[in-house]
Amino acid sequence: MVEGLKERLGRIPLILTLALTGAVIYLPILFVVIFSFNSGRFQVFPLKGFSLVWYQKMLSDTAFMDALRNSVIVSLGVGVVSTIFGFLGAYSLVKAEFRFKDLLSTLLITPLAVPGVLLAISLRVYFYSLGWSFSLLTVFLGQLITNVPLALMVIRARLLQIPLSLEEAAWDLGAGRLRSLAEVILPMTIPSMIVSMLLTFTFSFDEFIIAYFLTQFELTLPIKIWANLITGYDPTVNAIGTIVFFLSLVIVFFGQRFILGKPYQKG
């Protein structure tokens, strides 16, 4: 980096650009945070005064707490199972050579590009034809469809970085194929599996449309929020939003090092 140049020319316009981008993104979120502490019932300026009433209300609303519990159950399930399938799929894709490998890897990623509404509908019809009732289980299965490809991509990127010579060295030292997978590849893939779990947990936790179509009585948090809003505006939602937002921030903060790789290093 040319420090001299920067000091003279570059810094200020660059920071302004970033600040503008940041403002566009964060103003609405700031709004929610502010109103979550506002004692007024209606979401209009001027503010009435600082209050934690909506947080209290949230904690005392058992329906919200049930929804939160449902969301955590489904998201944990999706996180763990997607990561397991993702690892198996990624390992197969990276290590095996066969025809149509490119086509198959395209097919495995495509679900990420299919509109959620369509997936949700087709799944609803599919489970209906199977005679299943709609529950957290169907939500879990539905969300797997977009999260397995995501986990697969994350883990595949890591597997591609592991030098082939490591596995070869393990074979050379007497480890069979499964043994070297367990002793060498698996431990080295763990960081990317943690990232995969963080990501898929978050995506599942945030997901609306599939959950909306595939559950009946067991609501997840986004559905519960939506239901409350449909019946009339409820500022409790601001409190939940603020909490979820800061949780997301924490997850991203820990996850980004893995996801983005190293930032640019001087020298």
Next chain:
Amino acid sequence: MVEGLKERLGRIPLILTLALTGAVIYLPILFVVIFSFNSGRFQVFPLKGFSLVWYQKMLSDTAFMDALRNSVIVSLGVGVVSTIFGFLGAYSLVKAEFRFKDLLSTLLITPLAVPGVLLAISLRVYFYSLGWSFSLLTVFLGQLITNVPLALMVIRARLLQIPLSLEEAAWDLGAGRLRSLAEVILPMTIPSMIVSMLLTFTFSFDEFIIAYFLTQFELTLPIKIWANLITGYDPTVNAIGTIVFFLSLVIVFFGQRFILGKPYQKG
């Protein structure tokens, strides 16, 4: 790759794993595709017979066509504008050095981890307070919030790969800061900007919850599909789903080379 080992041990279980993963993901989608060509009104087996009636119905339904046009307008706008902002933000993040850079880059990515329902609600309240009416413009602005960070990540990854020496060489040969940006950095970033546009276009095209909360009369395609289903099952949706699915497949096919980087190369 050890060809000998593979031939003797590895290939079959690996392919089976992949096939299973693929089947879990694709069975529901296959369902939609099959029923889009089924002449029966109800989505149950046995199939009634091959027919293109739902495709014809789709084409003759002007409401569907309007929704499609709306979706394309919004998605094109989101694709282009996200990519421009993404480039500016990414360039600033990569090139400028300043305090709190890490925090800022976390903040720029966080919106991806905030539940769509929350974003949608806060935006609705925000625009409402500003006195705006809900239209394609508000949908466009709302979708920017998740798509700018996405574009930024994609373009940032590319910028980090461009050796610093290229820009330095341009300066050394007499190009000022803006000139070297235009002559060297911008042309080299174009492939990632295409990827960014493909991705953000697709995400915007598929997006449901923000569009749902931020538009009133100008429906996008996912909202229109949803609306049709709420009022009673309509197999036309299968036809649309099939078309959108294959379009997604094409986009992913062209986009994956850029997104995933090079596949493993022998030797």
Next chain:
Amino acid sequence: MGSNSIVELQDVTKRYGESVVAVDAINLSVRRGEFLTLLGPSGCGKTTTLRMIAGLETVSSGKILINQEDVTYLPPYSRNTSMMFQDYALFPHMSIEDNIAFGLKMRRVPRDERLKKAREMLEFIQLPHIAGRKPNQLSGGQRQRVALVRSLILQPEVLLLDEPLGALDAELRRQMQVELKRNQQQLGITFIYVTHDQEEALSLSDRIVVMNGGRVEQMDTPKMIYEQPRTTFVASFIGRCNLRKGIAEAKEGRLVVFLDAVLGKFPAACFNGVEAIQPGQRIAIALRPEKIRIGREAENCQTKAVGILKYTGFLGSIVRIVVELAPGDEVVVESQALPEAQVGEKISLGWNCDDAIVLTENSGGDK
């Protein structure tokens, strides 16, 4: 092939796809306890050959024997060979002692016993204090030593080394060369060593196999390879060399009268199975830069020539001199002292007929 050979390759060929032949029907017989080097430019098939011996690459046709036993279709974990990889391939998530003990763990040796053995190995390489570290906390030289003992812990009969010093800088490399050679002699293990560095090959090996284009060009001791190369490829790949192409005019015993387009006729010596040359045949001769004398020293030589001094480069212990015999026709000379002439002046050259070595032309010579 003798019964004292520990590894034998019989017509071993490796093809990739339909048309690429990486290794072309080579035959090798490695003697028990020797330090054998496979030397050649990148793409010559040396690494592929090594990997076939390790079992990491399938054999397209031919046979590999280890201790007279056919191992052609045995997987790597069933062969009594060990491999040292160019990047060392230390497991980054394991401590150094766990890395070294890995082979014993695979043989189900109890934890206490295998760690005791690993510590002995660390004593052997004089690094007992690094047992608990991770590979990324070691220097290049330490990694190299750890990779060596990790390969040795299973007491293999043959150690395969794939450019094990390639990642080290020049000074450390020289140190490690001496150390490797010492270890090999102490342990009495057969080393099969792959490198593209001719200096390394010359200083370490008992015998060198010079490979080019998937074939063996010459297999001999370092001294013979350097002083009596058989082909233009070997002559120019091992050390610096002035190559001259011309015609064999006449033959007297071991000497050939060589007709050079610029220098005229002079005698040159045949070695190493190239004696079958006939008068009239197109041949090449090799002149080593350090065998050419210049200035006053040239006067006593059997062959003499005159050229113009073009360039003098001081390299510390030697001086590199470029002499132009005719426009575009240059000869490189290495001398202990600076020449008496100045750049642009005339200078005499000379050499003896045993230093002008007759070579056969071959495809590799055009490199």
Next chain:
Amino acid sequence: MGSNSIVELQDVTKRYGESVVAVDAINLSVRRGEFLTLLGPSGCGKTTTLRMIAGLETVSSGKILINQEDVTYLPPYSRNTSMMFQDYALFPHMSIEDNIAFGLKMRRVPRDERLKKAREMLEFIQLPHIAGRKPNQLSGGQRQRVALVRSLILQPEVLLLDEPLGALDAELRRQMQVELKRNQQQLGITFIYVTHDQEEALSLSDRIVVMNGGRVEQMDTPKMIYEQPRTTFVASFIGRCNLRKGIAEAKEGRLVVFLDAVLGKFPAACFNGVEAIQPGQRIAIALRPEKIRIGREAENCQTKAVGILKYTGFLGSIVRIVVELAPGDEVVVESQALPEAQVGEKISLGWNCDDAIVLTENSGGDK
């Protein structure tokens, strides 16, 4: 400093953050038309110095003059210097001719004219046929040549070269060295060249600046640097060297009587401003491997010693010999011929007092 100096550095310092000093108050005066090399290990500050001259790195304190004009705060695009980068920094999205013409484009030279000039440059490097190609279609040597003429097209007074041959293999590197030197002499441009390769520095430079830890250790011609190093760092970084530490016993003019723990007393020579040594002072001496005689040749030397032959390595044109004087105390010798003794036998060594060079100890010597 003289008016014939084209680049001058006055107490130039570069600090990173609070505590890291990359370049420590160095003074340099580069003569017009000379080939000056900054030589040192990685991290010695040589590249930082070059980049400060180019304007790609700010100066923490001190002054940089080009043609007597203060350019310390001028950005790179306003300086009449050109830089050749180690990775060549060719623009991958432009054709070769557009790459070469880039500098002229920035000066708003019309397209026809600048492409004509680029073609002339391609003629100069004898690669007219690659004008339309992209950089990734070129070989390493071609890229190197293109990067050179791209830097030359603006006719800079000073060309800055940052390890321009670092990415090439050994053989190509030697060719390009000769070519670079030839071009520099033909064009008469001042070259400031950064390398960590001492052989390259010796063969190319008019003067060498040996750097270590951000400071200049010695600045002199290649011959003086090699034959009369001033510090232990210079002696061991340039060429191979046997270093011995001991005490100055007595002094007679230019000669010092050196007391060696193993060899006893012998005379050694002072050069280059290290004459201020006092009896009783701790000093070091350097013995070049090729200056040490062995066996019968050692008999006529001024200093003699006896040791045990430990190792003989054949390197083609030379033989490397390791002799053990005392347990763990080894001397490396380079000879033209194999020694008469066998490994394990006694062997005599000898050298003359002018070949035992007195050095001052310095921090860099512990490397």
